[in-house]
Amino acid sequence: MYPMMVDISKRKVVVVGGGKIATRKLQELMRCGAQPTIIAPVVSPEILEWAKNGEVVLFKRTFRSGDLEGATFIFSCTDDQATNQAVRSEIGPDQFLNDTTDRTNSDFINLATLRREDYLLAVSTFGNDPRKAKRLLHEIAEKINPTQA
Numbered sequence: 001m002y003p004m005m006v007d008i009s010k011r012k013v014v015v016v017g018g019g020k021i022a023t024r025k026l027q028e029l030m031r032c033g034a035q036p037t038i039i040a041p042v043v044s045p046e047i048l049e050w051a052k053n054g055e056v057v058l059f060k061r062t063f064r065s066g067d068l069e070g071a072t073f074i075f076s077c078t079d080d081q082a083t084n085q086a087v088r089s090e091i092g093p094d095q096f097l098n099d100t101t102d103r104t105n106s107d108f109i110n111l112a113t114l115r116r117e118d119y120l121l122a123v124s125t126f127g128n129d130p131r132k133a134k135r136l137l138h139e140i141a142e143k144i145n146p147t148q149a
């Protein structure tokens with residue numbers, strides 16, 4: 001896996017699913033300048049609010065073939081394995097999938113991150129242990145700045 005910082009602001013980002021994990025991914029995506037499209041029949045109150053404010057585009061229905069057209073980055077965050085597989089099968093050669101339920105199904109995975117004004121800390125366990133990644137991150141932050149961590 002190759003780590004990088006990516007400008008997602010000019011790319012189409014599609015998030016399939018609208019629950020807890022989708023909401024967490026969306027928070028970070030929006031902070032990084034994305035205007036994501038969300039496809040899910042049931043969504044969190046946060047997503048509803050963002051849709052009302054025009055910060056995201058919401059299709060309140062199940063995933064359909066064709067939904068990934070024009071997207072560069074796709075986050076599959078449903079609790080339904082069949083849907084996550086259907087999303088995988090629609091991914092074209094120029095598209096990148098993060099299947100949040102199965103890293104072996106993913107083209108990229110996220111790192112545990114902590115943002116400061118002038119730097120960003122990030123830790124990966126190569127997908128093996130997300131909780132350990134979060135723990136290591138906070139241990140590092142504590143060493144750098146014990147009052148802020």
Ligand SMILES: C[C@@]1(CC(=O)O)c2cc3[nH]c(cc4nc(cc5[nH]c(cc(n2)[C@H]1CCC(=O)O)[C@@](C)(CC(=O)O)[C@@H]5CCC(=O)O)C(CC(=O)O)=C4CCC(=O)O)c(CCC(=O)O)c3CC(=O)O
Binds near residue numbers: 102104110113131133
């Ligand atoms: C591969 C990866 C793909 C990706 O999501 O990109 C992935 C995958 C999976 N996570 C699972 C579980 C949990 N993940 C978290 C938390 C985080 N997970 C994150 C990243 C990643 N998670 C990527 C690899 C990162 C690395 O390399 O270390 C963080 C760091 C960043 C982020 O999510 O963006 C974020 C920190 C949040 C923060 O900072 O607050 C928690 C805790 C919590 O939710 O608080 C739990 C519950 C643990 C429990 O309950 O034991 C499961 C099992 C699902 C199941 O079977 O139920 C899978 C599936 C699998 O392992 O295949």
Ligand SMILES: NC(=O)C1=CN([C@@H]2O[C@H](COP(=O)(O)OP(=O)(O)OC[C@H]3O[C@@H](n4cnc5c(N)ncnc54)[C@H](O)[C@@H]3O)[C@@H](O)[C@H]2O)C=CC1
Binds near residue numbers: 021
């Ligand atoms: N990557 C990560 O960090 C983590 C991943 N997970 C996994 O992520 C998955 C989602 O978890 P939560 O967000 O907590 O679930 P949730 O139950 O809160 O949300 C599930 C969402 O999927 C949507 N959905 C179901 N079928 C759909 C379809 N056909 N088309 C479009 N949307 C559909 C639902 O409407 C709902 O919005 C679970 O499989 C869980 O095991 C869990 C913890 C951490």
